[in-house]
Amino acid sequence: MDAVEIVMEVEDRFGIEIPEDDYAEFRTVGEMHSYVLCRLPMTAKVAPASLTPCPSFAPFFALRRTLAGMAGTELRVRPQTELGQLLPPAGRRQLWDRIRQKFGSVVPELKRPGVITTLATVAGSAVVLIFMLGAGSFAGACVALMLAGMFIGVMLHGATQPLAVCFPKDCRTVGDVVRLVRPELRPGRPPESWSQQNPEDVWNELVEIVSEQVNIPAAEIRPESRFVEDLLVD
Incomplete structure (x- = not known):
């Protein structure tokens, strides 16, 4: 001791x-x-x-x-x-x-830096918008929005995971x-x-x-x- x-x-x-x-x-x-x-x-x-x-x-x-x-x-x-x-x-x-x-x-997971989260959100929103504009109808736009959102969310989460090195505020x-x-x-x-x-x-x-x-x-x-x-x- x-x-x-x-x-x-x-x-x-x-x-x-x-x-x-x-x-x-x-x-x-x-x-x-x-x-x-x-x-x-x-x-x-x-x-x-x-x-x-x-x-x-x-x-x-x-x-x-x-x-x-x-x-x-x-x-x-x-x-x-x-x-x-x-x-x-x-x-x-x-x-x-x-x-x-x-x-x-x-014990919570480590967080990504705020700037990374912001950039990922902006990039994801831009891609979703492109998918929506390319859809030929309102129903198609909704389906495109849902699929694109899910796909991009998974991709961005995995891509930015190594950058999560910040401790939660609590x-x-x-x-x-x-x-x-x-x-x-x-x-x-x-x-x-x-x-x-x-x-x-x-x-x-x-x-x-x-x-x-x-x-x-x-x-x-x-x-x-x-x-x-x-x-x-x-």
Whole structure:
């Protein structure tokens, strides 16, 4: 288990930044807890009492690791990481097809650039118009329109398919993919709700993160639990 993944989740959940030099010094979960508290504001911007609990994020971790693995990247992948950073245009269609095969058709297909769609529509309309003008009667024009429309639609769809490398507007980040696959994975507690005034809540949240990442029951994680020796974190 990579310590970076735990640090990333802590940063995202509490809305803080932990420099590499700092997290390299964490020996125990208690030390990380003290550090997180020091980085939080004295008072929360959102009242914790008005918030709902967060669901389990274990599926989120799994989905994110899968996306990062498919992309073959060393970037620190966060929910807000742009998919364009992970999947460059070259080879994007193949990787995206693998993602759709793994997570299902709920993940939308890649889109063609707007200009390609516009040009294809104009070209198709022009050809259909030519067919209509060549028909000798109204009925013939209708039949010509239907046949030409079907034929041209299929041809243009196939011809422009390799150009479909744009992400849909509702699927631009890693978090967008996760929410499409598992719509219930929506955090109920935003980072603005944490403060130094609720150290016990911060501890419970931190233990949940560590527990899900290292696959050890939360009840077995204590302030003195050492990341390397006890939790086997690399």
